[in-house]
Amino acid sequence: MNLTLYVWRQASAASAGRLSRYEAADLSPDMSFLELLDVVNERLTRQGEAPIAFDHDCREGICGSCGLMINGVAHGPLKATATCQLHLRSFRDGATIYIEPWRARAFPVLRDLVVDRTAFDRIIAAGGFVGVSTGSAPDANSLPVPKTDADLAMDAAQCIGCGACVAACPNASAMLFTAAKVGHLALLPQGQPERMRRALGMVQQMDAEGFGGCTWHGECMEACPKEISIDWIARLYRDYIRASATRPERVAVEVAL
Amino acid sequence: MELNARIPSGPLAEKWDRHRFEMKLVNPANKRKYSVIVVGTGLAGGSAAASLGELGYQVSCFCFQDSPRRAHSIAAQGGINAAKNYQNDGDSIWRLFYDTIKGGDFRAREANVYRLAQISVSIIDQCVAQGVPFAREYGGLLANRSFGGAQVSRTFYARGQTGQQLLLGCYQALERQVAAGTVRMYPRTEMLDLVLIDGAARGIVTRDLVTGKVESQVADAVILATGGYGNVFYLSTNARGSNVTATYRAYKRGAAFGNPCYTQIHPTCIPVSGDYQSKLTLMSESLRNDGRVWVPRAGGDGRPPQQIPEAERDYYLERKYPSFGNLCPRDIASRAAKEVCDEGRGVGPGGLGVYLDFGDAIGRIGEAKVAERYGNLFQMYQRITDENPYQTPMRIFPAVHYTMGGLWVDYNLMSTIPGLHVLGEANFSDHGANRLGASALMQGLADGYFIIPYTLGDYLATAKLPRVDATHPAFRAAEAEVGERARKLLGIRGQRTVDSFHRELGRLLWEHCGMARTAAGLKANLDRIPALRQEFWENVNVPGSGEELNQSLERAGRVADFLEFAELLCRDALHREESCGGHFRVEHQTPDGEALRDDQHFCYVAAWEYQGPDRVPALRREPLEFENVHLSTRSYK
Numbered sequence: 001m002n003l004t005l006y007v008w009r010q011a012s013a014a015s016a017g018r019l020s021r022y023e024a025a026d027l028s029p030d031m032s033f034l035e036l037l038d039v040v041n042e043r044l045t046r047q048g049e050a051p052i053a054f055d056h057d058c059r060e061g062i063c064g065s066c067g068l069m070i071n072g073v074a075h076g077p078l079k080a081t082a083t084c085q086l087h088l089r090s091f092r093d094g095a096t097i098y099i100e101p102w103r104a105r106a107f108p109v110l111r112d113l114v115v116d117r118t119a120f121d122r123i124i125a126a127g128g129f130v131g132v133s134t135g136s137a138p139d140a141n142s143l144p145v146p147k148t149d150a151d152l153a154m155d156a157a158q159c160i161g162c163g164a165c166v167a168a169c170p171n172a173s174a175m176l177f178t179a180a181k182v183g184h185l186a187l188l189p190q191g192q193p194e195r196m197r198r199a200l201g202m203v204q205q206m207d208a209e210g211f212g213g214c215t216w217h218g219e220c221m222e223a224c225p226k227e228i229s230i231d232w233i234a235r236l237y238r239d240y241i242r243a244s245a246t247r248p249e250r251v252a253v254e255v256a257l
Numbered sequence: 258m259e260l261n262a263r264i265p266s267g268p269l270a271e272k273w274d275r276h277r278f279e280m281k282l283v284n285p286a287n288k289r290k291y292s293v294i295v296v297g298t299g300l301a302g303g304s305a306a307a308s309l310g311e312l313g314y315q316v317s318c319f320c321f322q323d324s325p326r327r328a329h330s331i332a333a334q335g336g337i338n339a340a341k342n343y344q345n346d347g348d349s350i351w352r353l354f355y356d357t358i359k360g361g362d363f364r365a366r367e368a369n370v371y372r373l374a375q376i377s378v379s380i381i382d383q384c385v386a387q388g389v390p391f392a393r394e395y396g397g398l399l400a401n402r403s404f405g406g407a408q409v410s411r412t413f414y415a416r417g418q419t420g421q422q423l424l425l426g427c428y429q430a431l432e433r434q435v436a437a438g439t440v441r442m443y444p445r446t447e448m449l450d451l452v453l454i455d456g457a458a459r460g461i462v463t464r465d466l467v468t469g470k471v472e473s474q475v476a477d478a479v480i481l482a483t484g485g486y487g488n489v490f491y492l493s494t495n496a497r498g499s500n501v502t503a504t505y506r507a508y509k510r511g512a513a514f515g516n517p518c519y520t521q522i523h524p525t526c527i528p529v530s531g532d533y534q535s536k537l538t539l540m541s542e543s544l545r546n547d548g549r550v551w552v553p554r555a556g557g558d559g560r561p562p563q564q565i566p567e568a569e570r571d572y573y574l575e576r577k578y579p580s581f582g583n584l585c586p587r588d589i590a591s592r593a594a595k596e597v598c599d600e601g602r603g604v605g606p607g608g609l610g611v612y613l614d615f616g617d618a619i620g621r622i623g624e625a626k627v628a629e630r631y632g633n634l635f636q637m638y639q640r641i642t643d644e645n646p647y648q649t650p651m652r653i654f655p656a657v658h659y660t661m662g663g664l665w666v667d668y669n670l671m672s673t674i675p676g677l678h679v680l681g682e683a684n685f686s687d688h689g690a691n692r693l694g695a696s697a698l699m700q701g702l703a704d705g706y707f708i709i710p711y712t713l714g715d716y717l718a719t720a721k722l723p724r725v726d727a728t729h730p731a732f733r734a735a736e737a738e739v740g741e742r743a744r745k746l747l748g749i750r751g752q753r754t755v756d757s758f759h760r761e762l763g764r765l766l767w768e769h770c771g772m773a774r775t776a777a778g779l780k781a782n783l784d785r786i787p788a789l790r791q792e793f794w795e796n797v798n799v800p801g802s803g804e805e806l807n808q809s810l811e812r813a814g815r816v817a818d819f820l821e822f823a824e825l826l827c828r829d830a831l832h833r834e835e836s837c838g839g840h841f842r843v844e845h846q847t848p849d850g851e852a853l854r855d856d857q858h859f860c861y862v863a864a865w866e867y868q869g870p871d872r873v874p875a876l877r878r879e880p881l882e883f884e885n886v887h888l889s890t891r892s893y894k
C-alpha cells in the first residue's frame with residue numbers, strides 16, 4: 001500500500017517547526033506504524049536527509065516511550081492501542097496521515113516528534129510512592145488485601161506514563177496520570193499512611209509543572225492505551241478535598257519538607 | 258588476570274549469613290561522603306540506586322530512555338519466582354536452588370544460586386510493601402502459578418505485566434530518593450566509556466542525548482546494570498534500545514566477559530512477518546500451560562490447520578518428552594521447533610512456525626475460562642497477526658530473548674576491575690547456560706535490593722581511593738576518545754544505513770550462532786564479522802552532527818560495539834566443545850538429539866580478557882565445583 005505523510009519536523013527545542021510531506025510506497029499492511037517511520041527514515045538517510053526523530057523502545061505497548069498525534073488523535077485511530085501497536089491495516093491504501101508530537105506546555109518539543117516528559121517523573125517524586133526503605137518489609141502475606149481491591153488497584157497501576165492523556169486533553173491536564181497513581185496506592189493498605197500527603201503533593205507538583213486543570217472532557221480516557229477510567233479522577237478529587245480540608249497546615253508543612 | 262570468585266567458606270546454607278557478618282561496614286555518618294554511579298534503571302539498577310540512596314550514599318543514576326521507568330524490565334510479562342512455599346506444595350529454598358542449578362545445566366556457581374534462592378523470599382515482601390499489586394486469591398493472600406516448567410507454584414505475578422509493576426515499585430522508590438536528594442537522575446544520558454584510575458573504576462564518560470554534550474562523571478565506585486545483549490541478533494524480544502555498549506566498553510577496559518555464548522532463545526514468539534520487521538514479540542510462556550504445540554506429520558502439508566485431522570498431527574513435544582510435554586524448558590522446546598521446521602514441517606510463511614493450539618483447552622474448560630486466563634495475550638496476538646487464536650491455532654517460532662552471559666563477577670558482584678560492580682542481566686552470574694522462566698526478575702532485584710547494598714559497603718570501607726576529579730588525565734583522555742569516535746562515525750558519509758549493517762550482522766548470528774551451532778559455521782562467522790565491521794567503518798552513513806539529538810549516531814555507536822562483540826560471542830561458542838543449555842553444538846549430541854555436556858573438560862566459566870584491538874582475547878577459566886548437588890544429565894523425558 002501507499003501513504004502520504006505530513007510529519008512535524010523541528011530541529012531543536014529552540015527552532016521553529018513545520019510539517020514536511022513524504023510519500024511512502026510499497027508498504028505492507030502488516031507493518032507497524034513505527035516500522036513505517038523506520039522505512040521512511042532508511043530512505044531519508046540514503047538520500048542524505050535527517051531522519052525523523054521519535055521515541056520508542058519496547059514496541060509492544062508497555063514502556064510508554066512512543067506517542068504520536070496521528071491525524072490529530074493521540075496514538076491514532078485504534079482504541080486501547082499505543083502507537084507502536086498500531087498496524088498499517090488500520091489505514092486505507094492511499095490515505096494521507098498527519099503525524100505530530102504531543103502538544104502541551106509541560107511537554108516541550110525537543111526535536112521532531114520527541115518531547116520532554118520529565119514533568120511526570122517529578123510528579124511521582126512529589127509523593128507517588130510508599131515510603132518503605134529496603135529491608136524493613138513485613139512478610140508479604142501478613143496483610144491480606146481483598147482481591148477486588150487488588151484487581152482495581154491494578155487497573156490504575158497499569159498506566160504506562162506515555163502522556164497521551166495530556167496530549168488529548170484540551171487543557172493539557174495531567175489529571176488522569178496523577179489520579180491513576182494516587183488511586184492505585186490509595187486502594188492498598190500499604191498506601192494508607194501517606195495517602196493524604198501524597199494526593200496533595202502530587203497535585204501541587206502537577207500544577208507547578210504547568211499542566212492545565214481538569215474540566216471533565218473525558219478525552220484522556222478515550223486516548224489512554226490502557227483504558228484507565230476517569231473515575232480515578234473522581235477518587236483523586238475526594239482524597240484531595242479531604243486532605244485539604246482536614247489537615248491543611250500539617251500536610252502543607254510535610255510536603256514542604 | 259586472576260579469577261577469584263571469593264566464595265565464602267562454610268556450609269552452603271550459611272555462606273551468605275557468615276559473609277554478611279564478616280564484611281566491613283561504612284559508618285552511617287560517612288556514607289554521604291561516598292559517591293556511587295549506577296548505570297541502568299531496570300530492576301537491577303533501579304533497586305540498587307534506590308537502596309544505596311536510602312543508605313545515604315550520593316548516587317548518580319543514568320539511563321538512555323527519557324525516564325527511568327521505561328527500562329526494558331518493564332516488558333517482562335510472566336512473573337517472579339520466590340521460595341515462599343505459600344502453596345504448601347513442597348517448595349523450599351533448596352528446591353528453588355536445585356531447580357535453578359539444574360535448569361542452568363550445571364554451569365552456574367552453587368554459592369551464588371543458593372543465595373539467590375534465599376533472598377527470593379525477601380524480594381516479595383519488599384515489593385508488596387511498596388504497593389506492587391500482585392494477583393491475589395479471594396481470601397486476600399497472594400496467588401501463585403507454576404511457570405516455566407517448574408513443578409511447584411512459586412511464581413508471583415501481576416496479570417501479564419509483572420515486570421511493569423515490579424519496575425514501577427522500584428522506580429517509585431528511586432523517585433523518592435531523587436526527592437530526598439540522595440539520588441541524582443540523568444535520563445537520556447548514555448554511558449560511552451569507563452574510566453580507571455590506579456586500576457580501579459572511578460567514573461564514566463557520558464553523552465547527553467539531547468545536547469550531545471560529552472562529560473565525565475567521577476565517583477568512588479561504578480555499578481553497571483545495563484541489561485543483556487540479545488539485540489546483537491538484531492531481531493529479538495528485547496526493547497529496541499537494549500545494547501552491549503556499557504559492558505563491552507568495560508570489557509575493553511579490562512573487565513572479563515563471562516560465557517558470552519550462553520544466549521537464550523524463547524520458544525513462543527510471534528514469527529517474522531516481513532523484511533521491515535523491527536522486533537519480535539514474546540507470547541508468554543504461560544500459554545504452554547494450556548496450549549498444545551504441533552506441526553503436520555507430513556512435510557509440505559499446506560492445508561489450513563482445522564482441516565488436518567488429529568491422526569495427521571504431530572504433537573512433537575508430548576511425543577518426545579512425555580513427562581514434561583508442552584512444559585519442557587525453553588532451550589529444549591526451541592530446539593525441537595527448529596528441528597521440525599528443518600524437516601520441512603513448519604507452518605506459515607517460509608515454513609518458519611509451529612502451531613500452539615488451544616482447541617483442546619477451549620473444549621475442556623470453555624472459551625470463557627481460556628479468555629480469563631489468556632485474554633490479553635490473545636488480544637495482543639490478534640492485534641499483531643490479524644488472526645483470531647480462539648478459532649485458529651496461534652503460529653509461534655523461537656526468538657532470541659535473554660543472555661545468560663555477561664561481565665564476570667565474583668560473589669560480591671564485583672568484576673575483575675576493582676570498584677566496578679555488575680548487576681542483573683548484565684552479569685553472568687546465576688543462570689548458567691539456561692535461565693528458567695521468572696528468575697531474571699528475581700535475580701535483578703536480589704542483586705539490587707539485597708546484595709549490592711552490603712558488598713559495595715565492604716568495598717568502599719576497605720579500598721584506598723585517592724581523591725580525583727574530572728580534570729584527571731584519565732578522564733580527559735577518555736572524553737577525547739569518545740568525541741573522536743563520534744566524529745569518525747559522522748565523517749564516513751558512506752552508502753549504507755546503520756540498520757542495514759545491524760540486520761546483516763543479526764542474520765549471520767542467527768544462522769550460525771543461534772539455536773544450533775557448528776564449528777564450520779562459527780568459523781565462517783569469525784571470517785565474515787571482521788569483514789562486515791570493516792565495511793561498516795568505511796561505508797556507513799550517519800547523518801547529522803554530534804551536537805544535537807541524533808538517533809542515528811546513538812545507534813551507530815551501539816552497532817559498532819555489537820560488530821566487535823559478535824566476534825567474541827562466536828569465539829566463545831566455538832571454544833565450548835560441548836552442548837549445554839542454550840548452547841547447542843551440533844557435533845555434541847546424544848543419539849536421540851539431546852544436548853551432550855562434557856563435564857570433564859568444560860565444567861568451568863569461560864571468562865574472556867581483552868588483549869587489544871585485533872588480538873585474540875585471552876581465555877581464563879573459573880572451575881565450577883559442585884559440592885552439594887550431583888551433576889546429572891538433564892532429562893525431561
Ligand SMILES: Cc1cc2nc3c(=O)[nH]c(=O)nc-3n(C[C@H](O)[C@H](O)[C@H](O)COP(=O)(O)OP(=O)(O)OC[C@H]3O[C@@H](n4cnc5c(N)ncnc54)[C@H](O)[C@@H]3O)c2cc1C
Pocket residue numbers: 296297298299300301302319320321322325327328329330331332333334335336337419420446447448449482483484485494495496499500502503539658659680681682683694695696697698699701
Ligand atoms: C518480553 C520479555 C519478557 C520477559 N519476561 C520475564 C518474566 O516474566 N520473568 C522474568 O524473570 N524475566 C523476564 N524477562 C527477562 C527480564 O525482563 C530481564 O532479564 C530483566 O528485566 C533485565 O533487567 P536489568 O535491570 O538487568 O536490565 P534492563 O531492564 O534491560 O535495564 C537496562 C538499563 O540500563 C540502561 N542502559 C543500558 N545501556 C546504557 C548505557 N550505555 N548508558 C546508560 N544507560 C544504559 C537502560 O537505559 C536501562 O535503564 C523478560 C524479557 C523480555 C524481553
Ligand code: FES
Pocket residue numbers: 055056057058059060061062063064065066067082083084085160
Ligand atoms: S514503544 Fe514502548 S509503548 Fe510504544
